Amino acid sequence: MDEEAGPVVRPFALTGGRARSSGDNLDLIAMVRSTGTPPHGDTTIGPEQRRILEIARSGASVADIASDVDLPLGVVRVLIGDLHDQGLIVVRPPVTVAPQPSERILKEVINGLRAL
Amino acid sequence: MAFAPSDEPVALKILVAGGFGVGKTTLVGAISEIRPLRTEEVLSDRSVGVDDIDGVEGKTTTTVAMDFGRITIREGLVVYLFGTPGQERFWFMWDELSYGALGAVVLADTRRLTDCFPSIDYFEQRGTPFIVAVNCFDGAERHEPDDVRVALDLDPEVPVLLCDVRRRASAKVVLVTLVEHALKTLTAAQR
Ligand SMILES: Nc1nc2c(ncn2[C@@H]2O[C@H](COP(=O)(O)OP(=O)(O)OP(=O)(O)O)[C@@H](O)[C@H]2O)c(=O)[nH]1
Ligand SMILES: [Mg+2]
Numbered sequence: 001m002d003e004e005a006g007p008v009v010r011p012f013a014l015t016g017g018r019a020r021s022s023g024d025n026l027d028l029i030a031m032v033r034s035t036g037t038p039p040h041g042d043t044t045i046g047p048e049q050r051r052i053l054e055i056a057r058s059g060a061s062v063a064d065i066a067s068d069v070d071l072p073l074g075v076v077r078v079l080i081g082d083l084h085d086q087g088l089i090v091v092r093p094p095v096t097v098a099p100q101p102s103e104r105i106l107k108e109v110i111n112g113l114r115a116l
Numbered sequence: 117m118a119f120a121p122s123d124e125p126v127a128l129k130i131l132v133a134g135g136f137g138v139g140k141t142t143l144v145g146a147i148s149e150i151r152p153l154r155t156e157e158v159l160s161d162r163s164v165g166v167d168d169i170d171g172v173e174g175k176t177t178t179t180v181a182m183d184f185g186r187i188t189i190r191e192g193l194v195v196y197l198f199g200t201p202g203q204e205r206f207w208f209m210w211d212e213l214s215y216g217a218l219g220a221v222v223l224a225d226t227r228r229l230t231d232c233f234p235s236i237d238y239f240e241q242r243g244t245p246f247i248v249a250v251n252c253f254d255g256a257e258r259h260e261p262d263d264v265r266v267a268l269d270l271d272p273e274v275p276v277l278l279c280d281v282r283r284r285a286s287a288k289v290v291l292v293t294l295v296e297h298a299l300k301t302l303t304a305a306q307r
Contacts, residue, residue, distance in 0.1 A: 027212075027215070027216060028129070028196070028198070028212065028213065029127040029128075029129050029196055029216075031125055031127065059125060061127055061194075061196065063153055063184055063196060063198075064186070066153055066154070067151040067152060067153045067184055070152070070154075071154070072154040072155055072156050072179055073153070073154065073155040073156070074155065074156045074177075094127050094129070094216055101126070101128060101218065101302075103299065103302065103303060105126055105128075105193070106218075106295055106298060106299040106302065107299070108189060108190075108193060109128065109189055109193070109195060109295050110292055110295050110296060110299070112187075112189035112190065112193070113187070113189070113195075113288055113291050113292050113295065114288070114292055116147070116187070116284075116288055
């Protein structure tokens with residue numbers, strides 16, 4: 001386990017000091033995809049959010065995005081929540097949560113892992 | 117809001133748990149492209165000597181790194197691996213990770229077997245399918261899986277195997293064993 005020494009202040013600045021957002025309960029493997037809609041002229045989306053829109057152009061999980069933009073998950077959730085509220089992305093919960101993954105998928109995974 | 121069914125990607129989540137220094141990062145790195153993923157831990161104790169961030173939510177957080185790996189089985193089918201510290205103070209991460217998880221690998225070190233008790237208790241309580249993989253460190257006395265099973269008081273259906281997480285082939289066997297176990301659990305539940 002690696003822990004950085006201090007608290008993270010900058011993320012709070014990035015999210016406008018908010019810790020609650022519509023992105024709070026996003027599953028780590030929920031799939032995010034940019035809608036392609038250009039942001040409204042009067043909305044201010046930051047460079048981080050632009051990056052997210054780029055990464056999510058062909059679909060990416062919340063975890064993929066957080067790792068790519070190298071920001072803590074909580075921050076990324078807030079940023080994704082905002083983009084969603086502005087209609088710039090769509091979010092789909094993982095297929096696995098309900099119903100359970102099918103037998104066929106699991107067999108495919110087993111064979112795929114063996115072939116690695 | 118939803119994607120067209122034809123390009124519905126399927127993502128599966130596997131957890132790698134276990135005590136401090138047991139080989140979680142090594143396992144994830146042996147089998148997948150490992151990437152850093154950070155999350156915040158909220159510190160309740162304000163006397164930890166950190167900067168005052170009053171007026172900015174009044175929360176004190178510290179960053180914790182998880183191991184994050186991704187295995188692409190084929191286009192549209194991805195397995196994500198998440199390695200998290202096993203200590204109880206990190207259960208806030210586990211709660212979110214274990215939701216919808218296919219299963220968990222609990223790594224054990226025979227020199228410190230009790231370190232994996234919290235992980236085992238956790239997955240037993242959550243009903244998450246799990247296996248116990250005993251990482252064979254150099255110089256550690258080898259234990260038979262059955263001895264480990266008895267020592268950990270595991271249910272007979274929980275797979276226990278020996279592994280060397282530094283070896284990709286061994287890491288592969290560990291994951292295959294878990295997915296096979298998850299499949300068995302699933303089909304048993306459907307009956
Ligand atoms: N000899 C030997 N060393 C190992 C084995 N697995 C891991 N190690 C070493 O043990 C150390 C700890 O392994 P990590 O993979 O970092 O363990 P971890 O569980 O991620 O540790 P934390 O994140 O600190 O809890 C590293 O130096 C590894 O190289 C093994 O099977 N045999
Ligand atoms: Mg580690």
